[in-house]
Amino acid sequence: MATAISIKNVHKVYAKGTHALKNFSLDINSGEFFALLGPNGGGKSTLINIIAGPTKKTSGTIKICGLDIDTHREETKFMIGVVPQEVNFDSFFNVNEVLTQCSGYYGIKNNQKYIDEILEKLNLQEKKFANTRALSGGMKRRLLIAKALVHKPKVLILDEPTAGVDVELRHNLWNYMRQLNKDGLTILLTTHYLEEAESLCKRTAIIDNGSVVAIDDTKKLIKSLGNYKEMTLNFKDKIGKIPAHLEEFKARKISDYDLSLTFEPKELNKVLTAIKDLNPSDIELQSQSLEDVFIELTYKTNKKSDG
Ligand SMILES: Nc1ncnc2c1ncn2[C@@H]1O[C@H](COP(=O)(O)OP(=O)(O)OP(=O)(O)O)[C@@H](O)[C@H]1O
Ligand SMILES: [Mg+2]
Numbered sequence: 001m002a003t004a005i006s007i008k009n010v011h012k013v014y015a016k017g018t019h020a021l022k023n024f025s026l027d028i029n030s031g032e033f034f035a036l037l038g039p040n041g042g043g044k045s046t047l048i049n050i051i052a053g054p055t056k057k058t059s060g061t062i063k064i065c066g067l068d069i070d071t072h073r074e075e076t077k078f079m080i081g082v083v084p085q086e087v088n089f090d091s092f093f094n095v096n097e098v099l100t101q102c103s104g105y106y107g108i109k110n111n112q113k114y115i116d117e118i119l120e121k122l123n124l125q126e127k128k129f130a131n132t133r134a135l136s137g138g139m140k141r142r143l144l145i146a147k148a149l150v151h152k153p154k155v156l157i158l159d160e161p162t163a164g165v166d167v168e169l170r171h172n173l174w175n176y177m178r179q180l181n182k183d184g185l186t187i188l189l190t191t192h193y194l195e196e197a198e199s200l201c202k203r204t205a206i207i208d209n210g211s212v213v214a215i216d217d218t219k220k221l222i223k224s225l226g227n228y229k230e231m232t233l234n235f236k237d238k239i240g241k242i243p244a245h246l247e248e249f250k251a252r253k254i255s256d257y258d259l260s261l262t263f264e265p266k267e268l269n270k271v272l273t274a275i276k277d278l279n280p281s282d283i284e285l286q287s288q289s290l291e292d293v294f295i296e297l298t299y300k301t302n303k304k305s306d307g
Helices: 044-052 073-079 095-105 112-121 137-149 167-182 194-200 218-226 244-249 265-274 290-306
Strands: 003-013 019-029 033-037 059-064 080-083 155-159 186-191 203-208 211-217 229-234 258-263 282-287
Touching: 003 044, 003 186, 019 044, 019 059, 019 186, 019 211, 033 167, 033 194, 044 059, 044 080, 044 155, 044 186, 073 080, 080 137, 095 112, 095 137, 112 137, 137 155, 137 167, 155 167, 167 186, 167 194, 186 194, 194 218, 203 218, 203 290, 211 218, 211 290, 229 265, 244 258, 244 265, 258 265
Parallel strands: 033 186, 033 203, 080 155, 155 186
Antiparallel strands: 003 019, 003 059, 203 211, 229 258, 229 282
């Protein structure tokens, strides 16, 4: 299968020393709908801004459909449509004018029919002649998506496209992106939301602290993330120091009287043995939520690099 986006050993160190991408490598196949999932500050926008152009990488190679973005800047710009995270329209033009101008930038003329089609799919047709300054945040974001599509790119890169978009429109947007992907567009999407990755993307990578910490089929990834049990032990007396032998179960105090343990289901017997002599007054067992596991996973890698 052809590779649509190939990222190899990319480093980015910002002027003030933040090492935002660390030896980052990732290959996205042609026709894929791929999610890059990660917490705030993980490096998602840095990566996208490097692919899009405004940010320069410190080292490494990026290729779009086999062409190096450094040596084939113009060609690769035509191949990609990028929706940046920051929405900033500062023009006196209306929606239609913005899209016509943007087409002109790519040397495309007389594409009103296509522009109308995009506007309709993005539920923006009623705003066709509205000044961009008069759009709501969610509308501006959808206009950014329209802008990224006017030149019919092969690869669409979206930086948190649904942030600030309400639930109903979010689902419309998801459907539209699904359709674009079905029609052959390769899509790379960044998001904070596991749900979004799960609903749209066959494969997902988790980026944290500038590196890929996990990559897999989205369903498998989520299954492996979510396969944890959490046990809460309640005690009549205040908990003192956490017994050392509970460390392997990630023991932590959640209050003066409650202790939480996290472990894989197969470790249940081991845990029961470990807590035998503690005499808790109550025990609760539940499956850890996916969101919790995700936070824990990324928190762990952050801690590792801070220490
Ligand atoms: N222009 C910049 N100058 C200096 N540091 C930056 C700049 N942009 C981002 N950073 C730093 O690089 C790291 C990665 O930031 P980035 O914006 O890529 O993360 P992100 O994954 O997109 O986060 P979010 O989910 O909040 O959008 C952070 O530590 C951030 O402070
Ligand atoms: Mg970002």
